Amino acid sequence: MARPVKRSFTIKGHRTSISVEEPFLEALRQAAAAERMTLAALVATIDAERGEAGLSSAVRVWVLDYFRKQAAGSPNGARQPGGLPQ
Helix, strand or coil: CCCEEEEEEEECCEEEEEEEEHHHHHHHHHHHHHCCCCHHHHHHHHHHHCCCCCHHHHHHHHHHHHHHHHHCCCCCCCCCCCCCCC
């Protein structure tokens, strides 16, 4: 299994980072491209919606949910009206 890689972002003016395995980071990049968002904007959106979960965990769960919904054939891929899966 691959070791997690660390990636830093600026969200709402402060630096933060996630530590996820490369396959999750690549899937996050693919989702950002499909949603026509920058990677930082997508991470900021996930951050805003994550509640009490850690950001790295929230990213992993979001990626899993996004691609599960795509595989299930959700209308417009996995997108909800706001553009992101719920």
